[in-house]
Amino acid sequence: MHRNTKLAVSVLMATSMIALAGCSAADAGSDSKTLKIVYEKTDSFTALDTLFKKIKPEFEAAHKGVTVNLQPIQANDDDYSTKLALSQQSADTAPDVFYEDTFRLRSDIDAGYLLNLDGHLDGWADWSKFNEGAKGAGMGDDGSTYAVPLGTDTRGIWYSKPVFTKAGIAVPWQPETWADILTAARKIQATQPGVVPFNMYAGKGTGEGTVMQSFYELLYGTGDSLYNENDQKWVVGSKGFKDSLTFLDTLYSEKLAVDPSDALDPNVWKKVFGELFPKGQLGGTVEGSYTPSFWQKGGSYEWPAYVTDMGVAAFPTQNGDAPHGVSMSGGWTLAVGAKTKNADLAFEFLSLALNKENSLWYDINNSQIAVRTDVAADPTYLAANPFVAAVTDLVSVTHYRPATSDYPKISAEVQAATEAVITRQMSVDEASAAYDKAVEAIVGADKVTK
Amino acid sequence: MKPEQIAPTRGPNPGDPEPVGSGSPGRPESTEGGSRRRGPLGTRARTAARLLPLLPAVLLLLVFLAGPVAWSFYGSFTNAALTGREARNPQWVGLDNYITLFQDPVFPLALWLTVVFVVASAIIGQNFLGLGIALLMNRANRVVGSLVGLTVVAAWVLPEIVAAFVAYAYFSKDGTLNQVLSAFGMTGPNWLFSLPMLAIILANVWRGTAFSMMVYRAALNDVPIEITEAAMIDGAGGTKRLVLITIPMIKSSITTNLMLITLQTLSVFTLIWVMTAGGPGNQSTTLPVMAFQEAFRFSDIGYGTAIATVMLLIGAAFSVVYIRALRPGKG
Numbered sequence: 001m002h003r004n005t006k007l008a009v010s011v012l013m014a015t016s017m018i019a020l021a022g023c024s025a026a027d028a029g030s031d032s033k034t035l036k037i038v039y040e041k042t043d044s045f046t047a048l049d050t051l052f053k054k055i056k057p058e059f060e061a062a063h064k065g066v067t068v069n070l071q072p073i074q075a076n077d078d079d080y081s082t083k084l085a086l087s088q089q090s091a092d093t094a095p096d097v098f099y100e101d102t103f104r105l106r107s108d109i110d111a112g113y114l115l116n117l118d119g120h121l122d123g124w125a126d127w128s129k130f131n132e133g134a135k136g137a138g139m140g141d142d143g144s145t146y147a148v149p150l151g152t153d154t155r156g157i158w159y160s161k162p163v164f165t166k167a168g169i170a171v172p173w174q175p176e177t178w179a180d181i182l183t184a185a186r187k188i189q190a191t192q193p194g195v196v197p198f199n200m201y202a203g204k205g206t207g208e209g210t211v212m213q214s215f216y217e218l219l220y221g222t223g224d225s226l227y228n229e230n231d232q233k234w235v236v237g238s239k240g241f242k243d244s245l246t247f248l249d250t251l252y253s254e255k256l257a258v259d260p261s262d263a264l265d266p267n268v269w270k271k272v273f274g275e276l277f278p279k280g281q282l283g284g285t286v287e288g289s290y291t292p293s294f295w296q297k298g299g300s301y302e303w304p305a306y307v308t309d310m311g312v313a314a315f316p317t318q319n320g321d322a323p324h325g326v327s328m329s330g331g332w333t334l335a336v337g338a339k340t341k342n343a344d345l346a347f348e349f350l351s352l353a354l355n356k357e358n359s360l361w362y363d364i365n366n367s368q369i370a371v372r373t374d375v376a377a378d379p380t381y382l383a384a385n386p387f388v389a390a391v392t393d394l395v396s397v398t399h400y401r402p403a404t405s406d407y408p409k410i411s412a413e414v415q416a417a418t419e420a421v422i423t424r425q426m427s428v429d430e431a432s433a434a435y436d437k438a439v440e441a442i443v444g445a446d447k448v449t450k
Numbered sequence: 451m452k453p454e455q456i457a458p459t460r461g462p463n464p465g466d467p468e469p470v471g472s473g474s475p476g477r478p479e480s481t482e483g484g485s486r487r488r489g490p491l492g493t494r495a496r497t498a499a500r501l502l503p504l505l506p507a508v509l510l511l512l513v514f515l516a517g518p519v520a521w522s523f524y525g526s527f528t529n530a531a532l533t534g535r536e537a538r539n540p541q542w543v544g545l546d547n548y549i550t551l552f553q554d555p556v557f558p559l560a561l562w563l564t565v566v567f568v569v570a571s572a573i574i575g576q577n578f579l580g581l582g583i584a585l586l587m588n589r590a591n592r593v594v595g596s597l598v599g600l601t602v603v604a605a606w607v608l609p610e611i612v613a614a615f616v617a618y619a620y621f622s623k624d625g626t627l628n629q630v631l632s633a634f635g636m637t638g639p640n641w642l643f644s645l646p647m648l649a650i651i652l653a654n655v656w657r658g659t660a661f662s663m664m665v666y667r668a669a670l671n672d673v674p675i676e677i678t679e680a681a682m683i684d685g686a687g688g689t690k691r692l693v694l695i696t697i698p699m700i701k702s703s704i705t706t707n708l709m710l711i712t713l714q715t716l717s718v719f720t721l722i723w724v725m726t727a728g729g730p731g732n733q734s735t736t737l738p739v740m741a742f743q744e745a746f747r748f749s750d751i752g753y754g755t756a757i758a759t760v761m762l763l764i765g766a767a768f769s770v771v772y773i774r775a776l777r778p779g780k781g
Binding site for chain 1: 531750
């Protein structure tokens with residue numbers, strides 16, 4: 001964001017000044033090695049920061065003369081990836097090890113930012129402990145592996161049992177169709193004024209959250225999809241796309257979700273976790289398996305009662321067709337920068353961060369679904385919170401985003417379509433037509449299919 | 451009475467200073483003997499010596515002004531990106547970015563919103579409000595004058611990001627404005643959502659008026675009191691004095707001020723980004739916001755720089771108009 005720009009400008013100015021004055025910049029630190037670790041840190045995501053701070057002294061003690069330079073970037077996911085991409089532009093600023101979202105992975109591999117890890121992984125015994133699906137998350141189009149997953153996630157409906165009970169809905173609740181959700185939401189609206197019945201994210205403000213925790217649960221439950229993997233074409237003009245937009249339109253126009261102006265606030269999710277659910281002012285929403293991490297001890301919005309007050313349900317398909325549930329999965333990885341001067345050291349740091357002990361700690365403290373089979377079988381992992389089993393079950397109905405390098409742009413168009421609909425700037429048909437046109441402009445007419 | 455008659459009080463005409471390096475006859479140019487006889491060679495050496503101190507400034511301008519402009523211009527003809535295969539090997543794509551831009555449905559909207567923003571917040575808002583406050587301050591007593599000055603300048607001295615958050619806190623749904631309104635029993639709308647352009651225009655007027663006010667105060671102080679008094683004796687009323695005496699006499703300050711605030715407002719980004727981020731939808735997406743979104747949100751650096759280049763041309767067009775208006779002997 002602006003802070004990046006300012007930083008970039010000041011860096012540019014400083015370097016130009018040095019150049020102008022004719023000073024020769026000394027090769028600082030060429031005798032002692034420094035590993036630069038770049039990752040995201042926010043007020044609600046500190047688990048990785050804690051983990052790195054814990055292993056930094058361990059690593060430095062084991063490797064004399066090596067300094068681990070931790071550089072957390074305090075920004076949301078979008079700004080983090082922009083700042084990361086900017087730092088990749090020069091070998092002087094590029095990180096040695098960094099935290100990377102799986103959905104940006106292929107795009108960044110294409111850009112040449114990630115080091116091919118095949119050679120390193122061959123010599124790492126722990127690699128065989130990672131489950132096959134998770135291994136695929138770090139793979140590039142060429143079949144080589146470029147990143148190692150930290151964990152994965154699933155998404156489902158989180159609902160407030162007290163609010164549902166008050167509305168006369170039996171808990172545990174499991175909707176079978178979209179209509180069941182609307183029925184429940186209308187009951188809540190009728191019985192409890194002031195309570196938001198059922199929220200689903202929409203608009204550009206919540207970024208990937210809008211598509212991962214809302215739109216794709218709808219779209220992938222209609223039988224249509226975003227991308228046809230078989231002929232590698234993007235789907236346009238589908239009925240499912242319009243039906244999904246219509247569902248969001250219904251939620252927002254009947255005031256079953258939050259006010260559209262709140263929905264566009266990038267921080268609306270903080271309100272959901274920190275305020276609405278704990279105060280019993282929200283019936284339900286679609287959120288990730290990491291949800292308990294906000295409420296458990298040490299989380300950003302500690303709320304011990306979540307254990308009894310909250311319930312999890314699978315998001316239903318449109319008309320109750322098999323497989324009776326929809327989930328989306330993503331996840332983050334650790335990768336080694338392609339411009340690193342110390343590839344071996346960087347990989348050693350990565351493998352220390354992802355060994356069994358550290359993976360277990362991270363999966364529990366960040367409510368991740370384990371990708372290491374030995375962690376998944378560990379009793380402390382299963383006992384971490386009462387929802388681990390339920391969200392892990394959702395893996396059987398989960399979908400992944402199309403991991404192509406065009407995906408981030410197309411995702412932005414989906415977000416724009418939802419925003420246009422909930423703010424009533426466009427009808428569902430207009431927004432869907434605008435999306436089709438935008439997709440065609442991005443990937444070309446030969447890469448779309450009806 | 452014509453303003454030309456009092457021209458000498460305005461100081462030297464911009465056309466007056468002697469051209470650099472031209473030896474003016476009759477004035478001793480150097481104490482060294484024989485230097486005058488050296489002729490053209492001496493003149494050239496002197497010219498070089500006189501230009502030498504300019505060198506650092508010229509270098510800085512080249513690095514920080516011409517460099518980025520040239521890079522942006524070049525980048526707009528490539529498909530440079532922050533990620534994807536184009537990030538590794540940017541290709542020359544000719545006019546593709548500009549063709550896409552002129553076909554982009556958001557572009558005409560962004561262009562229109564930019565014009566609305568500049569005209570409403572700078573040319574009308576800051577300019578007239580600044581002039582009005584400056585005129586009133588000339589008549590007010592010292593205490594009131596400095597109090598008003600301090601209040602107005604407070605918004606100007608705030609760092610832009612702070613000013614933007616203050617404006618956000620003022621206009622947001624549960625912000626100061628709506629709380630004040632509710633104290634009077636009124637319910638304000640969510641300004642940033644339902645009237646985003648009005649909110650950012652008012653915020654920019656609030657933030658930028660101090661600049662115009664200071665320019666005009668300085669200009670008004672230069673209007674000789676005798677002339678105003680003479681007009682008063684001739685029977686000219688307040689409005690007549692303003693239109694016939696004051697405005698023509700500060701004309702060049704007005705033009706300079708207009709040029710500066712137009713260019714400043716054209717590039718306002720932080721204020722809009724913090725307050726509305728260009729939303730809802732694209733309802734407050736001005737060209738700088740659009741350029742930022744394309745370049746850094748969608749990683750399309752080439753397209754973003756094409757928008758930046760168009761902004762540069764718009765700014766240049768405004769500058770040409772103002773510079774022509776500034777030429778001596780016109781109007």
